[in-house]
Amino acid sequence: MYEELKERFEKIGIIPVVVLEDAKDAHALGEALIKGGLPAAEVTFRTSAAADSIRILAKDFPDMLVGAGTVLTCEQADQAMEAGAKFIVAPGFNPTVVKYCLEKGYPVTPGVQTPGEMEQAMELGLDFVKFFPAEPAGGLPMIKAVAAPYSNLRFMPTGGINKENVKEYLAYNKIVACGGTWMVKGDLIAAGEFAKIEELTREAAEIVHSVRA
Numbered sequence: 027m028y029e030e031l032k033e034r035f036e037k038i039g040i041i042p043v044v045v046l047e048d049a050k051d052a053h054a055l056g057e058a059l060i061k062g063g064l065p066a067a068e069v070t071f072r073t074s075a076a077a078d079s080i081r082i083l084a085k086d087f088p089d090m091l092v093g094a095g096t097v098l099t100c101e102q103a104d105q106a107m108e109a110g111a112k113f114i115v116a117p118g119f120n121p122t123v124v125k126y127c128l129e130k131g132y133p134v135t136p137g138v139q140t141p142g143e144m145e146q147a148m149e150l151g152l153d154f155v156k157f158f159p160a161e162p163a164g165g166l167p168m169i170k171a172v173a174a175p176y177s178n179l180r181f182m183p184t185g186g187i188n189k190e191n192v193k194e195y196l197a198y199n200k201i202v203a204c205g206g207t208w209m210v211k212g213d214l215i216a217a218g219e220f221a222k223i224e225e226l227t228r229e230a231a232e233i234v235h236s237v238r239a
Contacts, residue, residue, distance in 0.1 A: 028133050031113055032154055034066075034091050035182065035203040039196055039234030042227070043068045043095055043184060043205045044215075049078035051215050056083045056090060058220040059210075062227025064234075066091035068115055068205060071102050077109045084110025095205075100126040107132055115182075115205075117158055119143040124150060135182060139163045144176055154180050154202055161186025166195055173200045189230065196237040206230065 035041065042059055044067045046052060052069075059067060065087070069080050071094060083092045093113035094106030100123055103114050107130070114127050114134040127134035128150060137158040138144050147155050157169055160183035164171075169181055183195055184205030195204050209226035 028154075031091075031133050032180075032202055036238075038064055038066045038091065039203055039238060040064055040192060040206050040230045041066050041068050041091075041093075041182070041203050042210045043070060043207045044079075044210050045070050045072050045207075045212055046075050046079040046215065047073050047212070049075045049082055051218075052079040052082040053086050054218070054220045055210065055215060055223065056087045056092075058224040059227055060087060060090060062209070062224040063231030064209070064227050065089065066093075067210075068093050068095040069111075070094075070096040071098070071106070072096050077105045080106060080109040080111050084112075097123065099123065103127050103130070103132055103134075115156055117156075119146060121146065121150075124152075137184075141172060141175075144172060144179060148176065148179060153178050154182070156205070157181045157183040158205075159185025160195075160204075161191075165191075166198060169200060170198065189233065192230070193233055193237055196234060 069076050094111040095115040097103050097114050097116050114132050117137045119136045119138050124134055124136050135156050137156040180200050180202045182203050187204045187206050188208050192204050195201050209230050214223050
């Protein structure tokens with residue numbers, strides 16, 4: 027299951043990282059992302075609408091790759107998976123949460139920044155981690171630097187990724203996918219500008235296609 031998910035991550039290339047303040051916006055957002063060519067969403071547990079938003083997306087768009095982000099506790103992991111999330115993403119490396127997800131069979135991608143955290147992830151059998159916050163933590167040069175000793179590890183950089191620099195990340199073979207927020211900004215969602223979100227998503231999907239076609 028985990029390998030199949032990674033393949034889907036790699037094919038999509040850019041995973042929209044979404045903060046939804048109101049679950050009523052979930053359907054329209056999902057529709058915009060699918061039409062734009064990025065049928066995926068990492069719905070962050072930064073708001074109380076996260077679980078309901080995941081539930082709506084998972085029900086209305088069963089073929090969409092819907093997961094939960096900013097998962098900080100075991101309870102949130104349970105809520106996410108019960109709502110229909112296909113994967114769990116955390117901003118940092120919390121061994122308790124990671125072990126809990128693995129024991130439950132939840133595909134989990136914890137955030138790492140240091141070689142020590144990467145080794146802890148590998149010790150638990152993980153070969154795919156989130157690199158966060160990517161740009162402030164050294165960006166692609168940092169990932170390339172650690173890729174030599176940790177040759178089996180692959181990354182999903184998130185944080186500071188945008189349409190100007192994402193192409194360079196995607197071209198590196200240790201990058202499975204990038205997390206991005208620029209096509210799903212909160213002000214666009216709040217204003218109901220889903221046509222604009224679709225347009226920005228299509229631009230992002232075209233970048234992926236230009237690099238990985």
